[in-house]
Amino acid sequence: MRVAIHLRSWLRTLLRRSCLERDMDAELRFHIESYAEDLARSGVAREEALRRAQVEFGGLDQTKEECRDARGITVVHSLLQDTRYGLRMLGKSPGLTTIVVITLGLGIGANSSIFSVLNEWLLRPLSVPHPEQIMALANESGGGRFSDLDLLDLRDQAGVFSDVFGYDIGYAGLSADGKAGQFTYSTVTGNYFSALEVKPLLGRLFVPGEGDQPGEAVNLVLGYSFWQKRFAGDPAVIGKHIAVNGRLATIIGIVPPEFHGLLFAFDMDGYLPLTMMSEGEDGNRLWTDRGDRSLMSFARLRPGINLAQAKSAVDVIAKRLAAQYPTTDKGLPPVRVIPERRARPAPEVSSFVPVIAGLFLVLPALVLLLACMNVANILLARAAARQQEMAIRAAIGAGSWRLIRQMLTESLLQALIGGIAGTVLGELAIAAAGSLLRPVTTGSAGYGFHMDCSFDWKVFAYTMAAAVFTGVFVGLWPALRAGRADLNRVLHEGGRSDPAGRLRLRSSLVVAQVAGSLMLLVVAGLLIRSLRHAEHMFLGFDPDHVVTVALDPREVGYDQVRTKNFYRELERRLRALPSVESASLARSVPMSYSGQDGPVYVEGHVPGPNEQAPQISYNGVDPGYFPTMRVPLLRGRIFTDSDNDKAPPVAIVNQTMARRLWPNEDAVGKRFSLKSTSGPFIQVVGVAADGQYWFVTSDPQPYFYVPLDQDYASLASVQVRTSGAPEPMIPVMQREILRLAPDMPIIQAATMEQTVHGMAGLFVFELAASLAGVLGILGLVLAVVGTYGVVSFGAARRTHEIGVRMALGAARGDILKLISRQGLVLVGSGVLVGLLAALALTRAMSKLLMGVSPSDPVTYLGVIILLGTVSLLACWIPARRATHVDPMVALRYE
């Protein structure tokens, strides 16, 4: 009630100010004149009466000011006044304002751009109702995926979830209206859309159970952008029949534009039911084989159920399944339940996420802090110059709070302009980064890429918070000083000298800046050294001159025999090409996002009561793989053509697996099984060198190879080693494939070099190193400017002293020493503080470092030398200038 009255009064005050001012004038005049009339009536002369009335009334202006105050005008009014005055002051020194705005803009921009990426990655919820209820389920083996049978059991048994659903990614050729093209889709369980609560934009979406059986008719739901792109947004496509990999499908609906599917950073072209996967003779595995883990699985929490409850419920079910179906599900538990947002880009790498996210929140914050300190330094110097102005304003009646507010308003204005500049810079940076990122993520298969790092309220709030923090941070000290402006002292000292306290404050800012910049540079240095190490590290194969193309003949309905013939013929044709040195076939290649693993039971080893068989990744390869990829064989033999499905199963293990499973023994000749402790067994025939497999990691992973003929899969990758440049080989291979099978979709085609630098390879390291590098350079520049500023300020302050010293016979060298010593002490203390802080900070990022210790002496030494040299230069230049002071000029200047 009170508030409403106040608000009304304020609003009236604001909106009708001139009117109110007039009223106030009229009212006061009426008072004085009435009083004068009364006086006149009691016999005082008219002129005299008016004069006395005015005198007795008191100061008219002061009364008016108090009246305005009483009505609460001043808060708003003086804010407007401060802002106007502030803008005028900023306009008066455009150079300084530009420097401040650019410095803050860089600091804020670095923050807002990195934050908007983190926002999209970690904070932005899925565009579905109650996105916080969506959980990713991740199995420890099989790349985190589930088989359809396990998924159905989870759905039936987990009362904590209102629904459990899954999908897989597929690539196909889509032809409609006589035109063929590539098509990236999700094969989804029938309840996918109902569980996500996605509503159709047009037509209808799948209903629970739809297409969940083999041999059903195939219906197709289109993604919004694909519909726009391929069918020009024509609503008449509903009901249209098209061919997906030659199989007839009916378009039944379109998803709304904000829904892109569940695969992070991708935009699905369409959605097909599971029945689409039942192609070929292998197709029934999905429904019958519990070990066929092909579905990425998600669940929607029932309202009121928390994560811990869901976890324990899922744990019970997973253990039950493991006991019920030991052959397939022994490796199923523990199943992790992860909120969808934290399972991006994939549940199995989610442990990296907090480290990277944390690092990239800390680093730009550090840059912003450095920028703030620089600006605070500049503003402190300026506050010194404005001391007289402040003192005079205080003398004519401005309260100290009023002066503080004035100074803060100015710095906030600068910070807000800086914030706008930063937003623009940040958006530009994002756009630049997006165009760099696109080729990496899309490869040559042309998947729809979707990463919306645009501004939303979170980015806006973050940027504004950064700007306001910045404004208060940089303005607070100068403002507090302005509030204490002492007319007497200022006029007495002529505003010339600067109190020692201010220099102390500015000096500690420099120490902090040097320390902060050292931390940034150390992080950048470590990441760059780690990247260089990763680039030169032996990957376990030689990626030079190798091209790989991934295919899946099952997509076009080939059965096992036809698939094998197709691959054999393709390999034969490729080998016949002139520039091809060798060709091979494998289920996957390293760092290509695909692969498989299984529990390994060593023959003769009796597992302890709680011992789990280790899950080890493996690859099915043909005899050509080792020479084509140049995987060094250390012992034993490679596969031959006679290692086929009729011969006894064999394997080649890597060094780490040999060492772990058969310590101090020769692995060749040993046997292990993927099924149980009692076989069937696979015999080790060779030991290959260690390498990198799924992702680039710092610790060696166990791995083994089996002959492709003994581990059939339709999805495979063809490798070709060329004598010339690898890129021109891609279209040649595509042509050969299409000549053999005209409608065969090519899932991926890339040089091995591109794959190594891709998302699962070195890309993360490159991105981290270049980001940290840019931030490090920013920090260095800011620290150098700060140091330079303080030392030259200190030197200028001592011009008089230097003059006296020189007049008394001090040599130039003495002066140089005198002035630079101050800078040296600052830089030295900064380096020391920074070293301690950096040692603490880098310990947290050891996960991101490859072959480099977090306290790598080379990095630390290099950074100290770099920072030391540059900041010494920043001290030396102003010190040298100080030695050129002409004593006569300096003394006369007083």
Next chain:
Amino acid sequence: MDLLQGTLDLLILKAVSLGPLHGYGILLRIQQISKSRLEIQQGSLYPALYRLEHQGLIASEWGESENKRKAKYYRLTAAGRRQLHAEEEQWNRMAEIIAGILKTRPEEV
């Protein structure tokens, strides 16, 4: 006699509770009731009026004065009336307590 700190608001509320008055009228009314024993700084009256109006205790409108001039008249609002009662009561209680204290003789302690 100078006005006790903080009592001007109470006097204004009391004055306008007897009927709408313009600023000068309020001054005259207070002097009249107090038989000119209270000294009010004329300039301090208006900030107090504006404050009370801002708080919603009094309301104002323009009217015509006894000498046929435009003048701003203040009247008590409902909230003002409640406030006046509360303050009256508080004042009386306070006066009673202070008077009691001042009457105290040494043997009573």
